[in-house]
Amino acid sequence: MKVIRGGTLVESNWQGPADLLIDDGRVVAVLAPGADVDPAAEVVDATGKLVMPGGVDPHCHVGFTSGEFTSLDSYRECTTAAVFGGTTTIVDFAIPRPGQSPLDAAEQQRQKATDGLCDSALHACVVDWDDTTADQLATMAQDGIRTVKMFTTYAGETMANEHTILKTMQTTRDLGGMVIIHCESDAIVTDSQTTAAATAGIDAAHMSVTRPEIAETAAVAAILAIAESQDAPVYFVHQSTAAAVELVADARTRGLVAFTESVAHHLILDDSAYGGENPERFVCCPPLRSADAVEELGQHLFTGHITTIGSDHCCYDTAQKEVHSHDVRHMPNGLPGVETRLPVIFSRYVRDSNLTASRFVELTSTNPAKTNGLFPRKGTLMPCADADIALWDPDVEWTVDVDALHMATDYTPYQGMTLRGKPVTVLVGGKIVVQDGELVDGTPRGRHLQAAPLDFEGGRRTQV
Ligand code: URP
Ligand code: ZN
Numbered sequence: 001m002k003v004i005r006g007g008t009l010v011e012s013n014w015q016g017p018a019d020l021l022i023d024d025g026r027v028v029a030v031l032a033p034g035a036d037v038d039p040a041a042e043v044v045d046a047t048g049k050l051v052m053p054g055g056v057d058p059h060c061h062v063g064f065t066s067g068e069f070t071s072l073d074s075y076r077e078c079t080t081a082a083v084f085g086g087t088t089t090i091v092d093f094a095i096p097r098p099g100q101s102p103l104d105a106a107e108q109q110r111q112k113a114t115d116g117l118c119d120s121a122l123h124a125c126v127v128d129w130d131d132t133t134a135d136q137l138a139t140m141a142q143d144g145i146r147t148v149k150m151f152t153t154y155a156g157e158t159m160a161n162e163h164t165i166l167k168t169m170q171t172t173r174d175l176g177g178m179v180i181i182h183c184e185s186d187a188i189v190t191d192s193q194t195t196a197a198a199t200a201g202i203d204a205a206h207m208s209v210t211r212p213e214i215a216e217t218a219a220v221a222a223i224l225a226i227a228e229s230q231d232a233p234v235y236f237v238h239q240s241t242a243a244a245v246e247l248v249a250d251a252r253t254r255g256l257v258a259f260t261e262s263v264a265h266h267l268i269l270d271d272s273a274y275g276g277e278n279p280e281r282f283v284c285c286p287p288l289r290s291a292d293a294v295e296e297l298g299q300h301l302f303t304g305h306i307t308t309i310g311s312d313h314c315c316y317d318t319a320q321k322e323v324h325s326h327d328v329r330h331m332p333n334g335l336p337g338v339e340t341r342l343p344v345i346f347s348r349y350v351r352d353s354n355l356t357a358s359r360f361v362e363l364t365s366t367n368p369a370k371t372n373g374l375f376p377r378k379g380t381l382m383p384c385a386d387a388d389i390a391l392w393d394p395d396v397e398w399t400v401d402v403d404a405l406h407m408a409t410d411y412t413p414y415q416g417m418t419l420r421g422k423p424v425t426v427l428v429g430g431k432i433v434v435q436d437g438e439l440v441d442g443t444p445r446g447r448h449l450q451a452a453p454l455d456f457e458g459g460r461r462t463q464v
């Protein structure tokens, strides 16, 4: 038994001074500050700290193979970095290789998830529809895999056509699940790439023109129409522009259950990175947008239109990023970010822009838990929740340096950035794993989490 004493508890809907009693891996009680507890309870001093539910990263690729490249981390490495960054649950993807079935991809990815320091869940992925797909989705739903990733781009790899998207939406809706979708119009992207190759250039410095904002909004509009036709819930991953977010918000006002995820790099970094040194290190899809677009997107953290913040963690190193930096069509897309997701958002938006700490918890922990069928086991510190807890020093100033991070790569897109606030002590299942910034318990306790059916009833009831 432990008591976390003297801190400020931050939940998504309130914050205030409180002590937290935990036992057997779970939260037992939220207590008035200084309340009597069993004298045998170990005291964890949280004076001056924010006591938050550990982060839930809804978008994290672990050892992800795309084209000729595989991102570099194992579950152990990814979850170690996650925990150092205050995240105690990751949701990974089982993305089939060409010709592989969704179920086979899920079983293969599950087998890798044996040595995590924290719990994980999995998104399935459908690329092609055939007469076995519905049964495969039902089997995975039974096994607690209910969210299904789809792509409107990456033709020849993971792109699904509209028939497949519609059928998958129908089926996941009836299984208590939800399609989560990467939206960029493949036609617009392909044409923009061809034009860029013939004119401005197709190297990493020209990333922006190869995937314009209109490619994203076009695909979001098309997918919303399919979801509305089926009254199916839908979650848009890594929305990078205010215009895309607003299309989803409008659909919500018409009654559709639709969610927006943004990822940390689109809320912090801008396309000036493509004009600097090593532009390839910033190549991701959708690409980083203009500084004005980042500002507009960030406003939707305050309007409420953004539901969750993920990392879209993809742990490539500089050598992998450099191989085809002369041609973005062949580059590995994605940025390492599972460890930095929470600190960069906390610093930029809570410390520098008055986002409340409660809204921060909602965006980075509570809502990701809800949209993945993991709430209230994750995403809160109410009694019975798992005792996955991050103690934050909200005032500490520090400078991001790749040498002090734990991700299995040799760079971070935030190198040299000065931040305010950091998770200093992190508990997983009631055990202190990171204490004062040091790993003190590397026991692989990570479990595969079963997602509960999402409570959207016909697409039109509970919204997070
Ligand atoms: O650039 C990205 N986002 N890479 C990872 C795969 C995906 O599209 O999410
Ligand atoms: Zn994507």
Ligand code: ZN
Residues within 6 Å of the ligand: 059, 061, 312
């Ligand atoms: Zn992704």
Ligand code: ZN
Residues within 6 Å of the ligand: 323, 324, 325, 326, 327, 330
């Ligand atoms: Zn090349």
